[in-house]
Amino acid sequence: MPENATLKEDRRSEVIELNLGPHHPSTHGVFRAIVELDGEMVLDVVPYLGYLHRGYEKTCENKRYHQVIPLAERCDYMGASSNSLCFCLCVEKILEVEVPERAQVIRVMMAELSRIFSHLFWLGTHGHDVGAMTPLFYMLREREEIMNLFELTAGGRLMPNYLRIGGLIRDLEEGFVDRLRAFTNHFDRRVDEYETLLTKNPIYMDRTQGIGVLPLADAIALGASGPMVRGSGLQWDIRKSEPYCGYESYDFDIPVQSGCDVYARYLVRVQEMRESNRILKQAVERLPEGSVRAVKPGVIFPPQEEIYHKMEALIHHFMLVVEGVKPPEGEYYQVIESPRGEMGCYLVSDGGPQPYRLKWRAPAFVNLECLALMSRGQFFADLIAILSSIDIVLAEVDR
C-alpha cells in the first residue's frame, strides 16, 4: 500500500524532543536531559544540570579547614571516605604533616570499603536499569555489611566522617578488624555469585555489548577517568601512577577491558571489587600498632583524652576551634582514585583560616560529558543503560 508507506516516511522524518527527568527513576538523582529522537533513535542528548547545586565550593570558602570534611563527604555520598581522604591529603600536604602508618592503613581500608560500597550499589541499580531486578537485592546484602562496619567504628553509616586532617578521629573500634577479616574472606565468593547473575546472562549481554561505545581517544579528549577509560582500554589508575597512602606497597592489578562499551565498564567494576578486596586483605594483615593522628601542636587537633588531662592540649584544641589552622600561602592540587575516577582537590590558601579557593574536580561531572557522544545513534532504551554505566552521583555532578 503506497499511501501507508508515505505516511510512515513522514512520521519517520519528524524529530521529537523528549524531556527526560529531572525525576526519572533511572537518573538516580535529579538529572534532566532533553533527548532528540528520530523514532526510537537518539539523535542528541542535551543535559541540564544544577538541580542539586548547593554552592559547595562557595560554602567551603567560608568554613574552617576542619569544617570542610563533612561537606566533602556529602559531595559523593556513595564513596564518602574517598572525598574526605582527598581533601585531608591536600591540606596535609600544604601543612607538611606526616600521617602515622596505622592511620594510613586504616585510611586505605576506608577508601577501599567505600569503593566496594559504591560499586555494589552501582551494580545493583545498573542491573535494575537494564531490567534485571535480582542483583539489587544481593548487592544490598553486602552493602549492609559494609555500612555496619562503618557504623561500628565511625558512627555514621552512609557518611562515616571518620577522617581528620592529620589522621583519623579515633582508633578502630574493638572487633572491627575481625569483622572486616570475616567480610574479606567471604566477599570473593559473593562476587562470584553476582557474576552468575549477569556476566554470562544472554539478555544482559545483548543489552550491553556494543552499546554506548566510547573510543579511547574520545574518552581522553573528554577528560573521562576511572572505570570509564579502563573500560576503553587504558590502564590508568591513580593508585598506581601517583600513589598516595602507601598504595605502592600493596599488591593489586588494574582491571582493563577493551570493549569500550557498557559491558566492558561492567566487567571492569566487578573486577575492581575483587582487587579492592585483595587490598583489604593485605591491609588487615599489615595493620601496625601506633597512634592514628599526627602530632603537631597548634596545627593538628590533639587526641580527645589529652584535652581532659593536659592544659596545653586544651589550649591548642581551643585555639584550633576558635581560630582554625592557618596553612602557609600557596596552592596545591591533590588527586586520588575515587570509585568514579580522578577526584581532585585544588586548594588555594592565602594564609588565613579558611580556604581561599577550593575547586573540586568531581569525576562524575566530567564523565557525564561523554553521555551525548556515547548515546548518539543508539535506541532510547539503551540511553538508560548508557547513563547508568557512567555511574553518576548527582550530588557530585552539581556540587
Next chain:
Amino acid sequence: MNQLEIGDKLLDKFGLEVIETPATFRDQMTLTVAADKILAVCKFLKEDPELAFDFLSFVAGVDRHPAKPRFEVIYQIKSLKHNHRFRIKARIDESETEPATIDSVFSIWRTADWHERETAEMFGIVFRNHPDPRKLLLPEEWTVHPLRKDFPLFGTEKDTPDLPA
C-alpha cells in the same frame, strides 16, 4: 619530565614576555601565562611530544578581589603518556564596560566545554569562541556570579541577589 624541566621548556619556547616567573609550592609549579597567548601555549603543551599534555583535569577560576587584575583562570593538565602534571594560569581583568575575557581552549581539549561554562557563570568570565556558551549549573535568568568574593553569603529581606528583580 619534572616540573622544573617543563617550566624551562616553556620559557625557552615563549620567552619572558609570555611566561612570568614560576611559583613553586610543595613540589608543584604554577606558571603564569600572558592571557592573550593562552591558546598558543596550550597548543604547544598538548602537541609537543616531550610534554604531550593530552588530559585536562579542569579549568577553574579564582577571584582575587580587590587585587588587580582580578581573576585568575587555572588550567590543570596531565600527560597520560608521560605521567606528569602541570598547572598554568592566566590573569585577566574586567573593566566598567567589558567583562573579563579569555580564549576558550575547547579546540585543544574538548572536556573544557563544561568546565568553561561553569567558570563563566560562576565568575562572569567570557570564554571567547566557546561553542556553547549557555549556563550550566545556574538558571539561565541569573545575572549574578556566585563564586565572586563580593557575592554575599546571605540575602536580606528586601534584596535577594539570586532572583531577577
